[in-house]
Amino acid sequence: xxxAAKASHIGGCLSMADILAVLYTRILRVDPAEPxxxxxxxxxxxxxxxxxxxxxxxxxxxxxxxxxLDTYCRDGSIFTGHVSHAVPGVEVSxxxxxxxLPIAIGMALAACHAGAGSRVFCLLSDGExxxxxxxxxxxxxxxxxxxxxxxxxxxxxxxxxxxxAEVLNLDPFAEKWKAFGWQVEEIDGHDLTALERVLSGxxxxxxxxxxxxxxxxxxxxxxxxxxxLEWHYRSPSDELLAQALAEVCA
Amino acid sequence: xxxxxxxxxxxxxxxxxxxWLLCGDLGYSVLEPFAAKFxxxxxxxxxxxxxxxxxxxxxxxxxxxVFIYSIGNFPTLRCLEQLRNDVCYHGxxxxxxxxxxxxxxxxxxxxxxxxxxxxxxxxxxxIEVFVPCDPMEVRAxxxxxxxxGKPSYLRLSRQGEPNLGAAVTNLRKPRxxxxxxxxxxxxxxxxxxxxxxAAGELAGRGRDVGVVSVSCLKPLDEAAIRDAVxxxxxxxxxxxxxxRGGLFSLVAGLFAGxxxxxxxxxxxxxxxxxxxxxAGSREALLDAAGLSAQAIVARIEQSLTKR
Numbered sequence: 001x002x003x004a005a006k007a008s009h010i011g012g013c014l015s016m017a018d019i020l021a022v023l024y025t026r027i028l029r030v031d032p033a034e035p036x037x038x039x040x041x042x043x044x045x046x047x048x049x050x051x052x053x054x055x056x057x058x059x060x061x062x063x064x065x066x067x068x069l070d071t072y073c074r075d076g077s078i079f080t081g082h083v084s085h086a087v088p089g090v091e092v093s094x095x096x097x098x099x100x101l102p103i104a105i106g107m108a109l110a111a112c113h114a115g116a117g118s119r120v121f122c123l124l125s126d127g128e129x130x131x132x133x134x135x136x137x138x139x140x141x142x143x144x145x146x147x148x149x150x151x152x153x154x155x156x157x158x159x160x161x162x163x164x165a166e167v168l169n170l171d172p173f174a175e176k177w178k179a180f181g182w183q184v185e186e187i188d189g190h191d192l193t194a195l196e197r198v199l200s201g202x203x204x205x206x207x208x209x210x211x212x213x214x215x216x217x218x219x220x221x222x223x224x225x226x227x228x229l230e231w232h233y234r235s236p237s238d239e240l241l242a243q244a245l246a247e248v249c250a
Numbered sequence: 251x252x253x254x255x256x257x258x259x260x261x262x263x264x265x266x267x268x269x270w271l272l273c274g275d276l277g278y279s280v281l282e283p284f285a286a287k288f289x290x291x292x293x294x295x296x297x298x299x300x301x302x303x304x305x306x307x308x309x310x311x312x313x314x315x316v317f318i319y320s321i322g323n324f325p326t327l328r329c330l331e332q333l334r335n336d337v338c339y340h341g342x343x344x345x346x347x348x349x350x351x352x353x354x355x356x357x358x359x360x361x362x363x364x365x366x367x368x369x370x371x372x373x374x375x376x377i378e379v380f381v382p383c384d385p386m387e388v389r390a391x392x393x394x395x396x397x398x399g400k401p402s403y404l405r406l407s408r409q410g411e412p413n414l415g416a417a418v419t420n421l422r423k424p425r426x427x428x429x430x431x432x433x434x435x436x437x438x439x440x441x442x443x444x445x446x447x448a449a450g451e452l453a454g455r456g457r458d459v460g461v462v463s464v465s466c467l468k469p470l471d472e473a474a475i476r477d478a479v480x481x482x483x484x485x486x487x488x489x490x491x492x493x494r495g496g497l498f499s500l501v502a503g504l505f506a507g508x509x510x511x512x513x514x515x516x517x518x519x520x521x522x523x524x525x526x527x528x529a530g531s532r533e534a535l536l537d538a539a540g541l542s543a544q545a546i547v548a549r550i551e552q553s554l555t556k557r
Binding site: 098101102114136 | 290298
């Protein structure tokens with residue numbers, strides 16, 4: 001998709017591929033046949049630039065056919081480069097960072113009020129944790145004991161213009177969330193078993209919202225993309241695409 | 251206006267269990283009756299307007315009607331992108347209610363003067379914008395937006411504003427506060443009282459002056475505005491807002507393409523620029539901005555001599 005459309009953001013797509021795979025195959029109670037069911041779980045993609053992997057996941061889950069992905073980023077397509085709620089299965093459009101968590105909190109509040117047992121999962125990038133709006137939400141959710149809310153941070157350590165450590169250091173990251181009152185789980189974000197274990201623990205028995213700090217590798221699975229800032233922007237050539245596919249499929 | 255709003259909202263919430271109210275830690279001595287009556291649908295989010303707007307969108311996307319309340323620039327400009335993306339782009343049923351229109355928080359200073367909000371909010375796609383001039387219009391506006399199903403902006407002044415005319419029949423249409431045909435003053439917000447005062451003075455000098463409240467800025471009922479000024483040789487707009495983006499811009503834009511159009515004189519608050527703002531009551535600040543009734547009379551007379 002990214003190659004055909006000459007699009008970008010493949011590095012941040014690959015870092016969260018395992019997270020989406022576990023969420024959509026083992027955790028989320030969503031039904032492609034009834035995507036608007038009031039009692040469904042909600043997934044809010046706050047790092048809205050990571051669309052190729054999001055749309056591919058939804059297609060694999062049956063929300064629409066895989067062939068529709070051929071229109072990705074093409075003229076007239078609903079599959080825009082930042083995630084769009086015009087696409088079946090997508091809850092909200094994001095792209096400007098720092099928007100997803102407050103929306104997810106609102107959904108979690110409404111779900112608590114309705115008593116339907118729905119859970120809300122929200123995926124943040126590490127870079128977007130620079131946004132103050134996220135910290136407004138991080139302060140809010142434990143105060144209101146939103147234990148049906150789970151944030152996953154795709155902590156791949158690279159943001160748009162440099163490493164997280166260099167641009168605006170988040171460490172000690174887990175301690176910050178703990179100090180704000182969250183149930184903190186810190187795992188290898190490519191360990192499928194660990195992902196399933198922590199994500200299936202929602203709602204948290206502690207009565208607190210959960211954050212999963214998923215340590216990931218930007219560009220995971222493709223040797224020449226791994227931990228390379230440039231793959232936030234580049235689109236692979238024909239030759240690099242072939243090499244990447246060979247590595248991923250190996 | 252604030253009290254009328256909360257009474258009207260409480261009435262609407264009694265009839266509709268899906269109405270919620272969020273505030274950004276403001277509303278002391280105003281919101282308490284709603285909070286007491288509907289504790290599970292009221293939330294003080296804290297001093298965090300971006301979060302409040304996003305949360306409101308999330309609740310609304312779960313099937314609710316959500317009002318958010320704070321002072322002037324805080325639930326509007328502070329969280330503008332959340333309103334654009336999270337609320338308006340999704341068509342979320344969120345109502346932004348700002349108290350302190352124009353100079354209502356007079357002596358509190360520049361940060362608390364809402365001078366650009368109506369124009370900026372009007373630019374958001376799919377939103378409806380209401381600037382009521384008196385408690386009767388506030389009541390009508392609150393009831394209307396509670397059931398409209400659309401993103402909305404309600405711009406309130408503060409308290410003690412008198413009713414300025416007869417009952418409101420349709421808030422979406424201009425409401426005639428004073429009959430008159432030759433000069434028609436279109437006013438939005440409680441500053442309409444100064445239009446009435448100026449019209450009375452002008453009538454004493456033999457002028458035929460009407461005053462019309464335009465509280466629904468978006469969607470503007472263009473046909474009804476045209477009808478209201480059809481015999482006018484001068485149209486005047488009056489607003490407690492800068493001219494750019496407000497009522498004057500809307501009305502001037504409405505007539506811009508007409509071959510025969512009435513002259514439109516815009517009266518509003520000058521842009522502050524880099525100048526510091528003085529302390530003062532709302533009334534004193536409006537006078538200083540050239541919007542005393544006497545100044546309005548003089549500016550209309552001046553425009554009439556140019557006809």
